[in-house]
Amino acid sequence: VSSPRISVIIPTFNRAHLLPRSIDSLLSQTLSAHSVVIVDDGSTDGTENLVSKKYPEFTYLKQDNLGVSAARNAGIAATSGEWLAFLDSDDEWMPEKLQCQMEALAAEPEMMLCHTDEIWIRNGKRVNPMKKHDKHGGWIFDKC
Numbered sequence: 001v002s003s004p005r006i007s008v009i010i011p012t013f014n015r016a017h018l019l020p021r022s023i024d025s026l027l028s029q030t031l032s033a034h035s036v037v038i039v040d041d042g043s044t045d046g047t048e049n050l051v052s053k054k055y056p057e058f059t060y061l062k063q064d065n066l067g068v069s070a071a072r073n074a075g076i077a078a079t080s081g082e083w084l085a086f087l088d089s090d091d092e093w094m095p096e097k098l099q100c101q102m103e104a105l106a107a108e109p110e111m112m113l114c115h116t117d118e119i120w121i122r123n124g125k126r127v128n129p130m131k132k133h134d135k136h137g138g139w140i141f142d143k144c
Helices: 019-027 047-054 068-077 097-107
Strands: 006-012 035-040 059-062 083-086 120-122 125-127
Touching (some): 006 019, 019 035, 019 047, 035 068, 047 059
Parallel strands (some): 006 083
C-alpha cells in the first residue's frame, strides 16, 4: 500500500485516564497516520494538560460540551488527509487496523468507506455487544 494521507480524529470527554491507551494503539499502527486531531468536548479532568505535555505533535481542539458528533465534525473540519479514521478515546486498535483497511479500499477502488468489527472487553473479559450495537454491512448504493 502506498502511503495514503490518513487523518485520525479522536473525540474525548473526561477520559484522560483512558486516552493514553487509545493513543498508544494508534502509535503502534503498521501504517502511520498523516495527522491526528484530538477534540476535547469540554473535559474537566486534565485532558488538555495531558495532551499538551505528552502529545504536543497532535492538533488539539477544545470545545464546549456539544456531544461526540459535534466533536467529530470539528475534527473533520481541522483535517487535511485524504482519508478519515475515527478512534474513540476509550477504544484500542489492533496494530494492523489502518493498513488492513487501506488495503481493502485499494483493492476495491469504488469503495469510499469501510468499518471494522469490534471486540468488547469489560472488566478484563470479552463480552458480546448489545443487540442495539449490531453492525450492518453491504453496499450503500447499488453498483452502476
